[in-house]
Amino acid sequence: MTQLVHSNAELRLAMTGLASNICLVPTMGALHEGHEALIAAGKEFVGKDGCVVVSDFVNPKQFGQNEDFEKYPRNLEQDQKIAHKAGAHILWAPSVEDVYPGQWPMEIENDSRFDILEGKSRPGHFAAVIEVVTRLFNIVQPNVAVFGEKDFQQLVLVSEMAKKRIPPVGILAVPTKRDFDGLALSSRNVYLSSDQRKVAHLIPDALKQGVLVASKGANKLEIKNRVIEVIKQTDLIEIEYIEVLSNDFKELAPGIVGRILIAAKLGNTRLIDNMPILLKEKL
Structure with missing residues (x-):
């Protein structure tokens, strides 16, 4: 069964001795077949000797006023079942304090592309996305991370950030998973x-x-x-x-x-x- 952990200390302990080839699949929980495809792609990419960590964190910073943070679907038990089915080793469900420790601010370089498309409707959204993904990378230290093409603007911006890291984090892009009638899974x-x-x-x-x-x-x-x-x-x-x-x-x-x-x-x-x-x- 996929191991469920919460704190950063529990995550580090769970990762000890598993593998040096780490794949992170960042999610906000409420996992579905689309996430399952991301996890499976990550597992295939790192191989049998790799370790797949799925983060399950509803990031409050990327929800604007009057958005659905409070009612965003959460079902950790079901998430663990889906993560296990797809082959994840660890499901990491940190608290806000684990991801944003103390009062340590993080400066995010502004990008004009933060303010178009999704960013036009959701001011501050992409700065928050880049910050939380950076923090997840800092904690997990993955070699590769998996993102879906459905959130294409996010994929492009995160990919560019990941390339600039030292060492860089590889980004595996997975095509959008769709329902029987073509609707993108969400x-x-x-x-x-x-x-x-x-x-x-x-x-x-x-x-x-x-x-x-x-x-x-x-x-x-x-x-x-x-x-x-x-x-x-x-x-x-x-x-x-x-x-x-x-x-x-x-x-x-x-x-x-x-x-x-x-x-x-x-x-x-x-x-x-x-x-x-x-x-x-x-x-």
Whole structure:
């Protein structure tokens, strides 16, 4: 069974003698099949002699005012079962005091990309993400960490931070795990009402249509309009943004694979998704 530990001291003791090749899978708990895929990918990457640590920490700093920190789903017993099924050695569920000891501040270098896409709607979110991941890296000292492509902006920003560390931490990116109808798996999907869940597939459907029309030569405005057209089959989905950008969030040139990204709300539940996209080169 995956060993459940809480304090940093318990974590260090549990890691003693396990392996020198450490993989960290940072999560906020409420594990599902998407997390299971991340853990399994990490285990495969480090091999039978590696050690996979899953952190289970709902980080209060990355929730803004009026967000869902208090009601964010938590089920440590179920998390341990999923972590075990996927092959994790340790499930580490630290307290806030373990991750943020004392009053030690951490200066996070500002980045203009903190303020676009997700950051525009959630001020301070990415500074908080970079800080908590840095702190998790400092405690666990992994060789590699696993992140999913669903949170693509997070993946890019964390990857760049990880490269700058001494020694650097490798980042393993795992494709988005999807439900039977294409909806990206998310811990927040449990908030959806039955009516909202029935139409939520329109989000990935719309992205697929955007990718399709791009392959036929559509420009960015036409791509966005096609996405909107698909979403507007229901009045239960409110689009927050649709963007077509390069993988480093700049203008996407034809002939280069970038990303189409979306954020949308169904009632009070906010969902994000993205897919690779290629703008057709003009002949």
